[in-house]
Amino acid sequence: QVQLQESGPGLVKPSETLSLTCSVSGGSISSYYWSWIRQPPGKGLEWIGYIYYSGSTNYNPSLKSRVSISVDTSKNQFSLKLNSLTAADTAVYHCARHSIAFPHYFDYWGQGTLATVSS
Amino acid sequence: QSVLTQPPSASGTPGQRVTISCSGGSSNIGSNTVHWYQQLPGTAPKLLIYTDNQRPSGVPDRFSGSRSGTSASLAISGLQSEDEADYFCAAWDDSLTGYWVFGGGTKLTVL
Numbered sequence: 001q002v003q004l005q006e007s008g009p010g011l012v013k014p015s016e017t018l019s020l021t022c023s024v025s026g027g028s029i030s031s032y033y034w035s036w037i038r039q040p041p042g043k044g045l046e047w048i049g050y051i052y053y054s055g056s057t058n059y060n061p062s063l064k065s066r067v068s069i070s071v072d073t074s075k076n077q078f079s080l081k082l083n084s085l086t087a088a089d090t091a092v093y094h095c096a097r098h099s100i101a102f103p104h105y106f107d108y109w110g111q112g113t114l115a116t117v118s119s
Numbered sequence: 120q121s122v123l124t125q126p127p128s129a130s131g132t133p134g135q136r137v138t139i140s141c142s143g144g145s146s147n148i149g150s151n152t153v154h155w156y157q158q159l160p161g162t163a164p165k166l167l168i169y170t171d172n173q174r175p176s177g178v179p180d181r182f183s184g185s186r187s188g189t190s191a192s193l194a195i196s197g198l199q200s201e202d203e204a205d206y207f208c209a210a211w212d213d214s215l216t217g218y219w220v221f222g223g224g225t226k227l228t229v230l
Contacts, residue, residue, distance in 0.1 A: 035219070037219075037221075043223070044121045044207065044221055044222060044223035044224045045164075045207055045209070045221040045224070046221065047218060047219035047220070047221065050219075058216060058217065058218070059218075060218050060219075061214075061215050061216070061218060094163065094164070096164075099169070103151065103152050103170060103211070104211070105152075105154040105166065105169040105170065105209070106154070106156070106164075106166065106209070107166055107169075107175070109163040109164050109165070110163060111162065111163045112163060
């Protein structure tokens, strides 16, 4: 059974950079697309971006200028960096795997990690 | 403000049939398939319906999905107390370079 686990600091300061890692177990990161998705408290889901195991990426246009996603296949991990943080970036951040079949959907999700932006 | 529109809440009594709607536009639901997720409090979202109307292994056939035009819906028949959860719809949007969009979520209460 594939499992995804997010990790990173729970508290970050405004204007700084949030760095999160998603560790994949029970399966290989190869051959799949992987996404970051966030959920502000009491609100809906927002897709941040995805990365293919080979390194190609696509980002949400509303966040594109502040986001970077990378992959480390040797560690079976992928990571998120979001800069110029404001309170509006406070959210639970989930990582998720895209289905191998097309059209894609998210077939496995991590439980999420809460990142709070506050001084 | 979510790109896909869902009612914020829905409710039903045990055994009833409940439907949750998801409304979008020509660049998302009108062009691409819809997927539904169930989220219990404090847990990861779980895939419930994929590609409009397909159920993953282990999801009861009480759950069904459909899509028509720029709208989609999730139906739950024979409502059970364990169905009380948040439900989200999702679709790919072809605008710009393409991106995933979600509904704001519907909180289902079993009375």
